[in-house]
């Protein structure tokens with residue numbers, strides 16, 4: 001794959017998706033990880049169909065008609081259920097949480113590689129930190145917890161490209177929100193993407209990649225408000241956030257130890273949402289072996 005100059009162009013997006021679904025499949029399904037991975041592949045297909053349905057005209061009752069899309073969705077649903085049942089029958093604990101967690105972690109990693117391919121000064125700072133802590137050694141958990149620059153970078157990536165773009169809450173009793181009174185059973189949608197780009201909260205440079213914002217941790221940035229919500233908040237906050245951060249750090253450290261990279265001219269910037277926030281046309285990078 002490498003040219004004589006030791007570089008090559010790779011769309012890293014599909015590889016990152018394989019990596020994160022492999023990690024969660026092995027963690028959740030143990031020796032049955034191949035079947036687990038199949039579930040994630042089916043779910044990716046399902047997400048595309050759900051988005052198509054959400055973007056088309058709403059006709060009451062249409063979902064009960066045997067259209068091509070409805071039939072495909074039912075077929076995928078059946079296959080996912082049969083596969084999960086097969087795994088449970090073999091007495092392996094299937095972790096339901098894994099369904100979208102591999103996707104969100106993949107999103108965080110891919111946007112990180114894209115942004116570091118663009119902001120190579122931060123890539124150099126991250127690599128210096130990695131080489132200082134680990135050299136070319138395999139990273140260990142203790143060392144991963146000491147990564148400060150990489151932590152700041154991930155926080156800023158999650159601010160600019162929060163994988164979960166919508167958080168929902170169903171209000172169970174009448175609630176006052178500022179000067180609005182919301183009746184019971186109202187569905188409230190919070191959009192972290194808008195919140196994270198709000199100039200009033202983040203300043204005029206809200207759209208810029210500036211990991212230094214997080215140099216003193218997340219709580220300083222929040223200023224006592226819930227203005228930074230990549231993992232949601234409250235009692236239903238993401239339970240996998242530490243797992244995700246550890247996994248992403250491990251992967252990024254190993255990439256930084258082996259390669260330097262920059263954005264390829266064939267990369268085209270098109271964030272879009274298929275349940276989670278993804279790069280529509282992949283993530284083409286030029287890798288240099290180091």
Ligand code: HEM
Nearest residue numbers: 097101104105108164230231232233236237238239240244
């Ligand atoms: C960068 C990666 C991830 C992001 C950005 C993310 C984001 C989120 C968000 C926004 C929520 C909703 C929280 C709320 O409603 O307040 C959530 C819930 C959840 N996440 Fe994650 N997540 C990630 C990775 C993971 C991983 C790796 C796992 C499991 C290993 C996981 C398991 C869960 C579970 C089980 C919930 C539901 C919690 C509940 O309803 O009580 N997540 N996540």
